[in-house]
Amino acid sequence: MHLLSISMNPYVVIAILALFGHSSASPANVPGGRLLPPGSPGDRGSIAGGASAADKYAINENLRCSGDLSTRYNKTCWDTLGITQFVLNWEKNVPKCGVENYTCIETGCASDEPWSSCFLRLATGTPDYNCTQINVGHCTMESFHLRDPKSKEMPQYRYVARNIFAINNFFVNWSDPEVYPDAAMEFATAQSALAVPSIIATLDPDKKTDTTRGTIIGALTAGLALLSIPSMGALVPATTSAIGSLLVTGLQQAPGVAQALWPSDDPSTQVIQMGELASELGRFSTDIGHTLDNGLSVIMNNVSAFAQFASAGAFSGQDVPSIPKETVHLDLGFKTYLVTKAMVANDWLVFWGPPDGADGAWFNSTPDSNAEKFKCNPKPEGICDTIDSRGVPPLCQPGDWGTYTSPASHRAYYPSQQHGRNDPPSARLLHAIADNKWGTLDTIFDGAYECTVNGGGASGAPPVVRVLEGGRFDFSCLSQLRMETGCKELASKGWEKGCNYFFERLSFAKIYPYVPDC
DSSP: OTGGGGOSOHHHHHHHHHHTTOOSSOOTTSGGGOOOOTTOTTOOTTSOOSSOHHHHHOOOSOGGGOSOTTSOOOTTHHHHTTHHHHHHHHHHHSOEEOTTOHHHHTTSEETTSOHHHHHHHHHHSOSOOOOSSSOSSSSOSTTOOOSOGGGGGOHHHHHHHHHHHHHHHHHHHHSOTTTOTTOHHHHHHHHHHHHHHHHHHHHOTTOOOEEEHHHHHHHHHTHHHHTTSGGGGGTSOHHHHHHHHHHHHHHHHOHHHHHHHSOSSOSOOOEEEHHHHHHHGGGOHHHHHHHHHHHHHHHHHOHHHHHHHHTTSTTSSSSOOOOOTTOTTTTHHHHHHHHHHHHHHTTEEEEEEOSSSSSGGGGSOOHHHHHHHHOOEEOGGGEEESOOTTSOOOTTSOTTOEEEEOTTTOOEEEEEEGGGOOSSOHHHHHHHHHHTTSSOHHHHHHHHHHHHHTTOGGGOOSOSSEEOGGGOEEOGGGSOOOEESOSGGGGGGTTHHHHHHHHSOOOHHHHOTTSTTO
8 A cells, every 4th residue: 555655646556566566456367466468468358358369379470570579670560460450459458447446457548548658558567658749758669678578479569569659759750849859840940941031032022921820830741741742753862752651651541640730720820921931930849849749649549540540561660760850842831832822912823724625735735845836945844934045035925934834734834923014024933933942843833723623722722731531632732823724714804914925826926916927
């Protein structure tokens, strides 16, 4: 009884009891009164196990998936060992106990105890682990060991524990620099802040743009997922792209985690003006940490979400996935949003071609085909413009206009300002985005097209990141631009000068009859 008086924390009490070999009940189903995690070999009767009888007592013949802690981890072992069903059964069958029912808690979970904390406590014999939040020092594998020497016969315990530690480590490396100084989002936020002044100077010199704090956080945290898109292949190392793919795969399997990261309702409606954004970004660390904490909390408190998120095996390998601090282009989501939001505030639209399907070949645009049709000069990044080596536009063509052709969709896009102001000219705009790495052109233009088709864009809805049915994601509305197919219906609104050059297929002789040979 004296032992019980030293702490009111029942998890600490149980650990102390185990340390001294004490069991208030010495249950008959626990050999020698030893405390075994539910589902362990030797666990019989009232301590409900977490696996089928066949899984429980059979030694896995595949040595790669051994429970021996000296054996290297292997990504294939999640499926080989049937860990999804194992951990779901474990949570279903483990005794659920009242908070002060210490006898029950010796072999079960307290009613207010997260499943992940209970699992580690029972498997390791210590209550010291807290993997439900982004923290440093409370969820580490450095001193990890399974309590039961027969755990080699149940390697599922080893792999579930490994995944809990690895997933927590992944979020720690991703998140809040106030918690973890080497967190990748610190670098991403700093790079974002550095880009803001040049974006403002080029696209929004009058600082017309405003946004909300929650939207910016959503765009910043979406950057990691965007590293997996094909167009990033030439910009980031394969290992970085693989980390983005790892996240996307996990979130597709566990959409509840994605919904926690990117809720459909803006959690923060605080309005931020463009002129304040660079200085405000430095104060976003805590908010970013809370956002990522929300996603991690779902995984560590909901065993189904954990099983879904980890089911691809990415966290079961020998190398623990982590995000390097100086991960380049982790700010891609933020820059895509900011550039397009600034363009919308300054009356930019994007026309995509062709405006009709009369000639199917027009739907398969390439930079070379556009050069032939529009007499423009093919440039890198899929840009075709009228800026030649002498700075003189071709005959009958307006100066400094440009179009972008997506290698993915084969659509041609032409950005234009109302009343043909084009400040900066469309060619200069496209080159500024590409040269300054303010975003990939396909993320900006194909994204805007998909967002417009789905009812979003400059209207502000849907949110910048949407979680759809079936675990699908839609990041397209990070691009806020509005798309149009042609000009005729917009001529009365001041757009007739903005797009006739490209997609109406009118001869320049009709537009400029006074220019010979056009």
